[in-house]
Amino acid sequence: MKKMGEMLLRKPGFKEIVMGNTALVRAMIESGTRVITSYPGSPTPEVATAIQTIPQSKRPFYFEFSTNEKVATEVAFGAALNGHLSTVFFKSVGLNVAADTFVQLSLLNIVGGMVVVLGDDPGANSSQNEQDNRHFGYLSYTPVFEPANPAEVYLYYKEAAALSRQLGKVVILRLTTHVCHAKEKVEFAGWNPIKLDNCAKFSTVNGPYIPLVAAVYPMKERALRQLSEIETWVEDRQLHSLVNNNSRLGIITSGLVYLSLLEVLEDNSEKPDVLKLAMVYPVPGKVIVEFLKSHDEVKILEELDDELERSIKSIAYDQQLTTKIIGKNDINDWIGEYTPEKIRQILHDTWPELMPEGERIPLPSTDVGLRSPQMCPGCGHRSAFHAIGQVLADEDITVADIGCHTLGYQPPYNLGEVLLCMGASTGVGSGLSLFNNERKVVAFLGDSTLFHAGLPGIVNAVFNQHNLTLIVMENGTTAMTGHQDNPASGKNFNQPSETIPIRKLLEGLGVQSIYETDTYKQKELSGLVKKAIGEECFNVVIAKHPCMLLFAKKQRRRGVSPSHVLIDQEKCQKINVCLQKFGCPSFKLANDGTVSVNNELCIGDGSCIETCPQKAIKR
Numbered sequence: 344m345k346k347m348g349e350m351l352l353r354k355p356g357f358k359e360i361v362m363g364n365t366a367l368v369r370a371m372i373e374s375g376t377r378v379i380t381s382y383p384g385s386p387t388p389e390v391a392t393a394i395q396t397i398p399q400s401k402r403p404f405y406f407e408f409s410t411n412e413k414v415a416t417e418v419a420f421g422a423a424l425n426g427h428l429s430t431v432f433f434k435s436v437g438l439n440v441a442a443d444t445f446v447q448l449s450l451l452n453i454v455g456g457m458v459v460v461l462g463d464d465p466g467a468n469s470s471q472n473e474q475d476n477r478h479f480g481y482l483s484y485t486p487v488f489e490p491a492n493p494a495e496v497y498l499y500y501k502e503a504a505a506l507s508r509q510l511g512k513v514v515i516l517r518l519t520t521h522v523c524h525a526k527e528k529v530e531f532a533g534w535n536p537i538k539l540d541n542c543a544k545f546s547t548v549n550g551p552y553i554p555l556v557a558a559v560y561p562m563k564e565r566a567l568r569q570l571s572e573i574e575t576w577v578e579d580r581q582l583h584s585l586v587n588n589n590s591r592l593g594i595i596t597s598g599l600v601y602l603s604l605l606e607v608l609e610d611n612s613e614k615p616d617v618l619k620l621a622m623v624y625p626v627p628g629k630v631i632v633e634f635l636k637s638h639d640e641v642k643i644l645e646e647l648d649d650e651l652e653r654s655i656k657s658i659a660y661d662q663q664l665t666t667k668i669i670g671k672n673d674i675n676d677w678i679g680e681y682t683p684e685k686i687r688q689i690l691h692d693t694w695p696e697l698m699p700e701g702e703r704i705p706l707p708s709t710d711v712g713l714r715s716p717q718m719c720p721g722c723g724h725r726s727a728f729h730a731i732g733q734v735l736a737d738e739d740i741t742v743a744d745i746g747c748h749t750l751g752y753q754p755p756y757n758l759g760e761v762l763l764c765m766g767a768s769t770g771v772g773s774g775l776s777l778f779n780n781e782r783k784v785v786a787f788l789g790d791s792t793l794f795h796a797g798l799p800g801i802v803n804a805v806f807n808q809h810n811l812t813l814i815v816m817e818n819g820t821t822a823m824t825g826h827q828d829n830p831a832s833g834k835n836f837n838q839p840s841e842t843i844p845i846r847k848l849l850e851g852l853g854v855q856s857i858y859e860t861d862t863y864k865q866k867e868l869s870g871l872v873k874k875a876i877g878e879e880c881f882n883v884v885i886a887k888h889p890c891m892l893l894f895a896k897k898q899r900r901r902g903v904s905p906s907h908v909l910i911d912q913e914k915c916q917k918i919n920v921c922l923q924k925f926g927c928p929s930f931k932l933a934n935d936g937t938v939s940v941n942n943e944l945c946i947g948d949g950s951c952i953e954t955c956p957q958k959a960i961k962r
């Protein structure tokens with residue numbers, strides 16, 4: 344067993360420097376979590392990486408990557424109805440996919456207990472928005488714990504699990520990117536495996552579990568009543584904390600912002616008192632009122648939206664408190680991560696006499712940096728974009744989806760002019776094809792995304808007879824998030840599993856016209872796409888090639904070092920198709936226009952060979 348796997352299962356207590364995502368796995372083990380599910384997405388995939396270090400036969404729980412976040416939530420919920428403590432984890436926008444399922448959960452008596460772990464992403468480091476999922480707590484009456492560091496990830500998960508089991512209620516553990524990825528020394532308790540039985544304890548006696556008509560009101564009443572019990576529970580456990588500096592000024596905050604705030608205040612001679620909330624929904628009324636009463640002015644310091652601010656102001660209003668409550672006062676306060684620099688600026692704007700002005704932070708820049716994201720050398724998506732670009736006219740409309748192939752929107756390919764979220768490309772493309780007799784519509788979709796949320800758009804295009812071409816970029820893995828298996832991979836997290844053949848699936852859905860080729864066969868792919876866009880119907884081109892990053896990684900593990908292509912300088916006419924149109928980062932351009940190959944990057948895949956009109960690229 345790998346070292347991390349051994350550590351995660353160690354029976355006596357110990358201290359170790361770990362990532363937030365790793366501390367979470369130990370907390371799940373210590374709490375007796377029996378079923379864990381997920382769909383990959385940053386910042387949480389390393390939770391699964393840590394799980395993978397424990398051999399399947401030794402895992403005291405079942406883990407799966409489900410096909411999307413909604414299904415993952417449903418599997419965890421079903422297991423909890425059988426009495427097993429369960430957990431689902433995914434990235435921020437994953438909750439949008441799971442929402443229809445998720446919002447029902449707090450109405451139901453989840454006897455085994457269930458924790459939903461969310462990886463929110465302030466700063467949109469690896470997401471298409473900065474969505475603040477604390478809203479979902481309010482929306483569904485679900486309590487939200489918010490840890491600041493790996494030690495609190497560990498502690499709060501255990502608290503969330505205990506609370507969830509005690510009340511039979513779903514609980515959210517809201518992590519943010521740097522809390523997931525931060526490393527620190529955490530003190531872990533000892534652990535004793537619980538004896539596992541295989542008894543399904545589901546019983547309608549614990550219900551009702553059919554939230555329909557009249558049954559909904561008592562369910563909602565229970566959910567609302569539980570909120571005050573939860574408030575008291577967190578207070579009794581003394582999870583909220585107070586830094587008392589005997590100041591007339593106070594700050595209320597939570598999560599990682601708290602740590603950044605302490606850093607900012609460190610060198611300041613005058614320090615306001617700080618109330619750090621462990622749970623951000625429901626907010627602890629009693630604790631807040633006491634804090635407001637004992638300060639003249641209180642600043643609410645929260646990243647992203649103004650949820651604490653609105654709750655706290657409404658509490659103060661009801662209590663007729665006269666404390667000056669200062670919330671957000673600039674659009675900039677709603678955008679981006681609350682780094683120490685940003686906090687310094689906000690505090691200066693709030694209390695100029697308290698906080699000297701630091702460097703002004705402008706609104707996050709929308710300029711693309713010098714190093715824009717790149718497809719890897721050998722990437723089949725590059726070959727596909729190069730081939731497809733040859734047959735599309737400038738006025739044709741191309742729709743991107745989420746995955747490595749999103750990068751096709753960048754020069755030199757410029758394929759993908761609109762992007763929404765996972766699985767949306769076919770639906771958006773269908774809309775773009777309406778009242779449109781002139782401009783061809785081409786949508787792109789990855790294989791993991793096809794199974795995740797892509798199928799309904801495809802079914803709709805068949806059902807409503809839309810006129811567009813969908814290119815399925817099949818690389819046999821969920822590449823963008825770190826090569827998690829998907830139904831096209833031939834294995835799941837735990838064992839080999841029958842590949843679901845995309846072509847057959849599409850045939851079964853009634854797609855009449857399907858083409859398929861390897862993306863390295865560029866002429867063939869160009870021809871197929873030309874044919875497809877010439878047809879007046881919904882059709883699909885499956886553009887296949889295994890992910891070459893994964894391939895190269897496996898080769899390296901086997902001790903095979905990569906080969907390289909080389910340029911025949913006598914044949915090369917310096918027209919630079921390889922660089923400017925194919926765009927592989929392995930090619931280098933010298934000042935005199937000579938192209939050479941960077942052997943550090945080239946993996947010798949040869950996908951570029953076909954692109955050179957002079958046949959100057961050789962293996």
Ligand SMILES: Cc1ncc(C[n+]2csc(CCOP(=O)(O)OP(=O)(O)O)c2C)c(N)n1
Binds near residue numbers: 748792793820824
């Ligand atoms: C709702 C949601 N869940 C998860 C993610 C994280 N994510 C980004 S791309 C992607 C899948 C990419 O896999 P695939 O469609 O196979 O394309 P590839 O990257 O392999 O080209 C995932 C899971 C997301 N952006 N949105």
